[in-house]
Amino acid sequence: MAERTRLVGHAALAARMGWASPEVARTMTSVAKRRRNDGAPCPGDVPAPDGYDKQGSHKIPWWYEDVIAAWDEGRPRTVAESRDLPDGQKTCSRCGQTKPVSEYSGYADMRAGRSGKWRLHPKCKACRVELAAEWNGKNPERHNLAASKSNKKHRRRRRANEGRGP
Numbered sequence: 001m002a003e004r005t006r007l008v009g010h011a012a013l014a015a016r017m018g019w020a021s022p023e024v025a026r027t028m029t030s031v032a033k034r035r036r037n038d039g040a041p042c043p044g045d046v047p048a049p050d051g052y053d054k055q056g057s058h059k060i061p062w063w064y065e066d067v068i069a070a071w072d073e074g075r076p077r078t079v080a081e082s083r084d085l086p087d088g089q090k091t092c093s094r095c096g097q098t099k100p101v102s103e104y105s106g107y108a109d110m111r112a113g114r115s116g117k118w119r120l121h122p123k124c125k126a127c128r129v130e131l132a133a134e135w136n137g138k139n140p141e142r143h144n145l146a147a148s149k150s151n152k153k154h155r156r157r158r159r160a161n162e163g164r165g166p
Ligand SMILES: [Zn+2]
Pocket: 092, 093, 094, 095, 096, 097, 123, 124, 125, 126, 127
């Protein structure tokens, strides 16, 4: 029986996939692992390592090349790779689909030093709607509270604007 080729370590995986650095492989492996642990794996996730080699106190993950090749066949592109997508396209971090940027909402990044830079959400609008519905379903009290606050705010605005019309 022919020996199966193994990709040992993140550098080997990155080289096989044409990723910029072992860091990309490390990030994608840990994101995939976290999502598997959360019971919410995505189709673009790197498969779990087929084994680990011990090097002193370190465990080096490895994958069978044919397993990675099979996964690479039909997988959607993931966020870590999406920087080289054509202009106007973006890959959703939740559903893994590549969609036009018009399918993503924007927001002003107010973190320190970002000075309100306009950015796109990592998740597409459809996913954000689904997530919001899920959240509202799980937190009905907080959802109702937020909705009633928002209604009050708009009522105040409507009243303030009354009589100002043409
Ligand atoms: Zn999505």
